[in-house]
Amino acid sequence: MSSSALHHLSWDAYCEHVHLSKVLTEGANACYAAKSSKPEAFLAQYFKSSVAADVIESLEAVEVPDGHGGYTLAFSLKLASGKVVERTMGTSPVLALHPGTARKLTFSTLSRAATPLLTAPSPVNPKDPQANKPKPIIPAQRYEASARIVNATVAASLLGKSVVDQSTCDEVIATADGTSTLSTILAPTAAALSISVAQAAASILQTPLYRYLGSLNGVTRPVVPGVPPHLASAAMFLPRPIVTIFSTEPRHMGKVRVREVCLIPLHNGLTTSTATATVQANLTGEQQQQGSPTTTDPYTPLVSSPTCTQCGAFAAFSPRLVQQLQAVYDYLIQKLDDPPTNPDGSIKFNSYETLIHVVELVEEAVRESQSGATIGVDFQIGLVVDAALCFRTETAKYSFVEGTEYSGAQLAEALAQLCRDKKIAYIEDTHHENDHAEMRRLMHRVGSTTVIASQHVFGGDLTAIATHAPQMLVNHMMMRLSDHGTLTHAVRCASTFRAAYPGATIGIIGDSNESSATSSSATIDVAVALGARFVRIGGLLRSEHAALLSRLFEVQRSLERENLLIPPPLWESCHLELPPAPLEPVAEVNAKDAKKKK
Structure with missing residues (x-):
């Protein structure tokens, strides 16, 4: 019963x-029983201690402008301890007249502590504020209705629930929605x-969000060989950020174009081969005399190490990363x-003729810019x-960019x-998601x-994951949290995919082209907690x-x-099972397949 309904009850009914x-x-x-001489003080302390600090006391959802022409929701979650957790789904983008202006607003220099300061004020008086305005994916009236439903049903269902019981809170959210696709709220x-509940729990427990999420029931992370057993549950590795450099119109004049061209930093600028050499060089003479392996397992030295500091040389990202990316943007x-x-x-x-052309342009930007970076060493x-x-369903073919x-x-x-x-x-x-035979071919x-x-x-569907993962269509599942609905469901999907296709990996999409649950730094915490291989963060001009x-x-x-920072597994040595060789021959692309350009 809601708080407002209690006001109408009689004394006896109340x-x-x-x-x-x-x-x-x-x-x-x-x-x-305590024979207290000060009953008022005793009872005050008694009732204060009997109220669990982690219990949800109130929840309110409010529709607010998102700052770029659409609407989103802001949540205020209050606990019995008095702590209030506030969260907004999506924030205002930094969109200026042109990338040069946005870049100057977005990027800052590194401090002496090698801390990237990546904050930006909103641009002032843009000439055409409509030009770069994202199209709202969900109409404003849907968010208004969603806020009403949250306040009327979900909020009442969550009252009295403990935020440290993530699975129960997530189940309450899904049950209150009443549909299998969460189409109501x-x-x-x-x-x-769901993320708001997790943030409140992490705050109560005074632990980082990634650490709390990593302790949830059902969370599994890839095993890193050589990590001491007493550190295995607490040690974590960092996902590699996928940074978008170019983004194009995916269906430009009906032709396949690369939607995004990205740079992916390597850990501390070291390739797999140089990482192996670095670990071998760190082996002590005593370890080498004992015949420690030097080729099969580059993380073997960790077995004899009480901490994970030996692998720090290639477990972390270089503080030069921001400057290197800035130089690439500047050049382009x-x-x-x-x-x-x-x-x-x-x-x-969009002005390229072939897929190779746009890849070579990014290679040129890395090579010719003042970044000092190299493809294959610092970036992939x-x-x-x-x-x-x-x-095209009528021809069962794909229209390619070169006609x-x-x-x-x-x-x-x-x-x-x-x-x-x-x-x-x-x-x-x-x-296409149904072109299974050719996905296996690739x-x-x-x-x-x-x-x-x-x-x-997969699209956040457990049934689709359990069905398609064993078919070896892809070796990596990207997850957008707003497709999964709750953290509990996301954890279940990640575990199901890994179990169904051993050696396959997951990644998290953290872009904010729409007002979404992933438009915050919590994306990074989720990726670290789940042992994600990648986290796609979009372009840095926002x-x-x-x-x-x-946050990374x-x-x-x-x-x-x-x-507790450890290197990620050597994914290349995971012995991933691949589909058998395709039996059907492939015809060469010839003139009769080409469409003449007008």
Whole structure:
């Protein structure tokens, strides 16, 4: 019963509803048993201590403008201890006249403590505020209705629940919604509520959010060989951020274009081979005399180490990372003559003829800029293709950027060749979600050397994950928290995927193109807690995305102080099972497949 409904109860009905007589009698009996000389003071302390500090006392959802033409929700969650946790789904983007202006607002120099200061004020008096305005995915009236439902049903159901019981709170949220797809309060709303509960629990327990989330029931993380048993549960590794440099229109004139071209930092600028050499060099003479392995397991030295400091050389990210990325943006902004900025904080660029062209442009930016970085040492290249948007059902083919139609098999072979030629480390959403045979073809070709990811194949559906993961369609599942609804469901999906396809990995999408639950630094904490391999943060010309990178450095420093930062597993040596070789031959793409350009 809500607080407002209690006002209409009679004295007898009220006492019966809240068990007032029982509560007061128990307090009086405790006071008598203690033979207290000051009953008022005793009872005050008795009732104060009997109220659990972690119990939810009130929850309110309010619809607020998101700062860029749409609406979102703000939550205020109050605990019995008096602590209030406030959270807003999405924040205002930094969108200026052109990337140069946004860059000056977004980036700052590193302090002497190597702390990236990635904050930004909003731009002042832009000429065309409509030009870069994201289109609201969810209409304003849906958020208004969502706020009413949260306040009327979900809030009442959560009252009296303990925030440290995450699974129960998440179950209450899902039950109060009443639908399997969370369509009543909307999945992003449910995700934001779930994260709010987790943040309140972490605050009560005085522990970092990533540490609290890592202790939830059902959370599993990849095993890192060589980590001492007494550190295995507490030690964590950092996900690699996927930073968007270019973002294009995915269906430009009906042709497949790379939707996003990304740079992926390597841990401290060391490749797998140099990391192995670094560990071998750190072996003491005594360890070498004892015949410690030097090739099969680069993390063997950790077995004899009481802490994880030995691996710090390649477990962390270089503090030069922000400066290196800034130099790449600077070079491209100058070369492309101040191109427009995308709502996701990346540079908008559509003027390329082939997929190789845009990859080579990013390679040039890294090579020719003043970053001092090198592809393969400091960064790797990733691509988000989203080819499904250009799949033609009438021909069962994909329209490609250079004016060519590719079958699913031809697309798989073309992308495999691109990954081999340009050493692409990550490629996402390469085919239509139902083009399973050709997804397996691509997996067979480059699945052992390239991360082949998908979000659309699974979409936060446990049944789809359990069904499709064993088919080896991809070796990496990207998860958008607002698709999963609650943290408990996200944890279950991650565990199911890993169990169904041993050696496969997960990643978290933390972009904020829409008002979503993931538009905050909590994305990083979730990625660290779940042992994610990657976290996709969008372009750094938008302040929320820069804040994600800043949060990554905060977690890194925290784990370093605790001596609990460990290197990620050598994914290349996980012996991932790949699909068998495809039997169907692939026809060469020839003139009859090409469409003449007008």
